[in-house]
Amino acid sequence: EEGGDALPLAGGSAPKVSMVFRKLPGVSASGMGLRLSQKFVFLLFLSGLVTLCFGALFFLPDSVRLKRIFLSKTEIQPVTVGSGSENDVREHVKRPKEQEHLRGMTPAKGDGGGGKAKGLSRKPSVSHEATEERLPGGRAQEEPGLSRSKPESASERATSSDHRSDSDTFSFHRFKRCLAKAPLGRDGGKPSDPQTHERREKVKEMMKFAWDNYKHFAWGKNELRPLTRNGHIGNMFGECQGASIIDSLDTLYIMGLMEEYNDAKEWVQTSLDLNSNGEASLFEVNIRYVGGLLSAYYLTGEELFKTKVLELGEKLLPAFNTPTGIPRGVINLGSGTSWSWGWASAGSSILAEFGTLHLEFVHLSELSNNPIYTEKVMNIRKLLNKIEKPHGLYPNFLSPVSGNWVQHHVSIGGLGDSFYEYLIKSYLMSDKTDEDAKNMYYSALEAIEANLVQKSPGGLTYMAEWRGGILDHKMGHLACFSGGMIGIGADDGAQEKRQHYLDLAAEITHTCHESYTRSATKLGPEAFRFDGGAEATATRLSDRYYILRPEVIESYMYMWRLTHDPKYREWGWEAVEALEQHCRVESGFSGIRDVYTMTVSHDNMQQSFFLSETLKYLYLLFSDDDLLSLEDWVFNTEAHPLPIVLVRSCLIRL
Known part of the structure; x- marks a missing residue:
């Protein structure tokens, strides 16, 4: 200070x-x-x-x-960062130079170490105003960390604009000028091809239908039960409600459903209660609520979303109060107490959960001017770099007490999936300056190729699971995101390496498409196998269900943008037709219990991620590439778009 x-x-x-x-x-x-x-x-x-x-x-x-x-307390704000984090505050005060390193700030020339911070930046606008806002002589940021820090309450900082100059806080208007392209493109991403436009309009109609029924029958609840026409709360979010509302904010906005978006915004303003008790998943709250509120703010500039997300971010910090700094999986947002899932081995934390925080937490640091969030996730990365990894692989269970692996089960599907996704996306979100994330990702991908990637007798490429050296020739629907992940991470410098990864991405996406086409409904099962003569089909009754998951469609969208091969749009349209035929019911959309029978049995659940991910990815698939351009945005694992940390050429702060 x-x-x-x-x-x-x-x-x-x-x-x-x-x-x-x-x-x-x-x-x-x-x-x-x-x-x-x-x-x-x-x-x-x-x-x-x-x-x-x-x-x-x-x-x-x-x-x-x-x-x-x-001065009175109202004039000098207290130094707090949330329940259970007092030691973190003391450390910030004691280590100003270390803060500067973590933030990735470098002083302007002649500034004597007191230079102005470099924030979200990229290609400067050619406008006179944008030219005036750039710092002369500033060097490119060398670290992925972001913002100037003052150890005080993030939510107070968001609402105390009278105590801050514009140059000391995030500026939404300057941020918009730093984007390479307008977030919604030239004309909302409207495609010129009439058939593609018609298909996009159909996806928009599906979103409105799903939303209208949620609003009519389940307003304020987490999800809609479309058969019984009532709401579902569940226990993933503690006593927090409105998951479908938060998950839908950005989807409604980019589709131009403004009346529906305004209803959602009003609910956030009047009814979103973050002082709830109950057991909430740190992972689910982060990817849905934090991710949803962040993207809504970056797309609209509405301060309401910024205030709410900073309030929520503070409530997640106590989960990191463990001997290793690896967060526990469950947190009570009201009391700040945290614990591990009862089903997790030996009280362990789960790779996909503690490894899927980086994108959102870096942006929490950016908006709050407080590096504590970035420090928390960088500490996780430091620990993972220290410990030995069997065959270079990351097992799914880690003790937050000892910092050791609990089991040697490795999966690119459930329990592991989005950890790898967030490594490559952290690199991309840093404007390709986060070399540590890049190196971790490619090292992990090499280990995955060497140990898990398999070719079936029928020529299908898939990712098996690894259990202490024994391969389980199963691939989950969740693992089908990896086609898109490998695709967006293909740019590794050497042309032959880039083509190798693009080919691998295309092969995996093709395999996942086969899991759809080989079912009666043309929708894919929860898991499919490649043993005992099976090829991309579920052999167990417990794996035959489909719960409106987005991962296959996600890979279609990325592969379309990377290759513009028309087959990906055709595959996406096949999924639309299957959803309409088998999952659409009178009052919404429902998952089905068996993709291999035409006598459909519905599960009576319209998942919030159907609104956030499945329909959004389909809409983007049938839109022009400048709608949420990959030059400017990365999508968190719930498909909430977050801006790339634009550090090289356009400075947000003066």
Whole structure:
């Protein structure tokens, strides 16, 4: 906090010297034995002394502690970062140089170390205003960390604009000028081809139908039960509600469903209660609520979303209070207590859960001007880099107490999936400056290729699971995201390596498409196998269901943008037709229990990720590439778009 701007006295008025000369108890003026002229000189001397003291209080550079003594609590905000994080605050105060390194800030030339921070930046606008806002002589940011930090409450900082200059906080308007393309493209991403446009309009109609039924039958609840026409709360979010609302904000906005978006925004403003109890999944709250609110803010600039997400971010910090800093999987948002899932081996934390925080937490640091969130996720990365990895692979269970692996089960599907996704997306989101994330990703991918990637007798490429050296020739629907992941990470410098990864991405996406086409409904099962003569089909009754999952369609969208091969749009349209035929019911969309029978049995659940991911990816698949351009945006694992940390050429802060 040193070097902060001088704060005026409450009300902005000069101090009244007469208040200092109230009578002291037991002393009379007549008893002082001073003549009138001596009194005048004495009073004049004291007046000058008081004026000098108050002048020093507000103009000397190291007067912050004195300000705290004389100014009220409403003028100097308390130093807090959330329940259970007091030690973190002390560490921020003690380590200013380390903070600068973590933030990736470099001083401007001639600034004597007090240079202005470099924030979200990329290609500067050609406008005169954008040119004026750039810092002359600033160097490119070398670390992925972001923002200037002051260890105080993030939510208070978001609402105390009267105590901050514009140059000291995130500027949404400057941010928009730093994007290479408008978020919604030239014409909302409207395709020129009439058939593609018609298909996109159909996806938009599906979204409106799903939303309208949710609003009518389950408003404020987490999800809609379309058969029984009521709401579902569940226990993934503690007592937080409205998951479908938060998950839908950005989808409604990019589709231009503004009346529906405004209804959702009003609910967030009036009804979203973050002071809830109950067991909430740190992972699910982060990817759905934090991700949804962040993307809504970055797309719209509505301060409401920023305030809410910073309030929520603070409530997640106590989960990291473990001996290793690896967060536990369950947190009570009201009390701040956290624990591990009861079903997790030996009280362990799960790779896909503690490894799927980086994107959102870096942006929490950006918006709050507090590096604590970035520090938390960087600490996870440091620990993972230290410990030995069997055959270079990352097992799915890790003890938050000892920092050791609990089991040697490796999966690119459930329990492991989005950890790998967030490594490559962290690199991309940093504007390709986060070399550590890049190296971790490619090392992991090499180990995956060497140990897990298999070719079936029928020529299908798939990713098996690894159980202590024994391969299980099963691939989950969740693992089908990996086609898109490998595709967007294909740019590794050497042309032959790039083509190798693009080919691998295409092969995996093809295999996942086969899991759809080999079912009666043309929808894919939860898991499919490649043993006992089976090829991309579920052999167990417990794996035959489909719950409106997006991962296969996600890979179609990425592969379309990377290759523009028309087959990906055709495959996406096949999925639309199957969803309409088998999952659409009178009052919404429902998952089905068996993809291999035309006598459909519905599961009576319209998942919130159907609104956030499945329909959004389909809409993007049938849109032009400038709608949420991959030059400017990465999608979190719930498909919430977050801006690339644009650090090289366009500076948000002055």
